[in-house]
Amino acid sequence: MPEYSFWSQEETKEVTETRKRIFSYLDIVSLCRCAQVCRSWNKLAMDGSNWQDVDLFFFQKNVNTAVVESLARRCGGFLKVLSLKGCENVQDTAMRSFCSKCPNIERLCLAKCKLITDSTCEFIGRYCHRLRELDLENCTAITDLTMKFISEGCKRIEDLNISWCLNITDRGMAYICRGCPNLKTLST
Numbered sequence: 001m002p003e004y005s006f007w008s009q010e011e012t013k014e015v016t017e018t019r020k021r022i023f024s025y026l027d028i029v030s031l032c033r034c035a036q037v038c039r040s041w042n043k044l045a046m047d048g049s050n051w052q053d054v055d056l057f058f059f060q061k062n063v064n065t066a067v068v069e070s071l072a073r074r075c076g077g078f079l080k081v082l083s084l085k086g087c088e089n090v091q092d093t094a095m096r097s098f099c100s101k102c103p104n105i106e107r108l109c110l111a112k113c114k115l116i117t118d119s120t121c122e123f124i125g126r127y128c129h130r131l132r133e134l135d136l137e138n139c140t141a142i143t144d145l146t147m148k149f150i151s152e153g154c155k156r157i158e159d160l161n162i163s164w165c166l167n168i169t170d171r172g173m174a175y176i177c178r179g180c181p182n183l184k185t186l187s188t
Contacts, residue, residue, distance in 0.1 A: 016044075023050055048078040055083040063087040068094035072101040083109040085135070092119040099123035106130055111137040111161070121146035125153025132156050137187070138164040147172030151179025161187040 023034065023044045035045035044050075051074060056063050068090055071079075079102045084090050090113045099105075099120075105128050110116050116139045124131065131154045136142060142165050150157065157180045162168055168188075176183065 019044055020047065020049075023047070026050070028054060028056075046074060048075045051075040052078050053081040054079065055081075055085075056087060057083055057085045060084075060086040060088070064089040065091055065094035069097045072098040076101055077104050079105055081105070081107040083107075084113055085109045085111045086113075088112065088114050091115045092117055095120040096123045099127040103127050104130055107133040109133075109135040110139055111135045113139055114141070117141045118143055118145040118149070121149045125149035125151075127153075129153060130156060132182075133159040135161040136165055137161045140164065140166065143167040144169055144172035144175065147175040151175040155180065156182055158182050159185040163187050 019041075023031065026034065026045075031045045031050055035042040051071070054071065054075070056067075059067075063084060068084070071082075082098075082102070082105060090110070092115070095110075095116065096119070100123065108124070108128070108131060110120070116136070118141075121136075121142060122145075124134070126149075134150065134154070134157060136146070142162075144167070146165075147162075147168060150160070160176065160180070160183060173188075176186065
């Protein structure tokens with residue numbers, strides 16, 4: 001039986017698949033550290049399949065438009081869960097790019113992203129048809145128009161948090177009631 005060095009430049013398919021599986025268990029920080037080891041590890045760490053569930057809460061001060069756009073390019077269709085909770089520098093332009101590149105997103109948390117407006121939610125409604133959970137808590141710039149976009153495009157939505165979104169009126173609630181038949185939880 002041939003011996004395989006973990007550090008070998010020549011890798012068999014089995015070794016690569018084993019490493020890929022190991023990398024799939026790592027958190028974001030560990031993936032980023034591994035990406036700095038060598039080219040082959042960088043390739044494995046940055047593989048979109050490792051980035052299906054991303055929580056950037058602990059990096060909120062550093063998350064900006066460029067970070068979100070880079071994440072969207074890297075993850076593409078693999079990303080299912082993204083939390084940008086508290087990332088106050090995230091703007092509509094970043095989310096526009098994100099929504100068009102990550103249509104398979106199922107859970108999205110934008111809580112306390114104060115720069116998010118109806119424009120972001122227009123793109124969520126346009127591209128994120130698989131969305132089941134959306135947290136817009138304390139996104140103070142959104143209005144009834146957001147509810148219209150969500151109700152028209154996100155028919156699978158089950159859980160919606162619009163707590164502290166003071167510009168949403170009964171009209172916005174009516175959009176949601178009519179357009180989201182799967183809604184189970186609405187937090188206001």
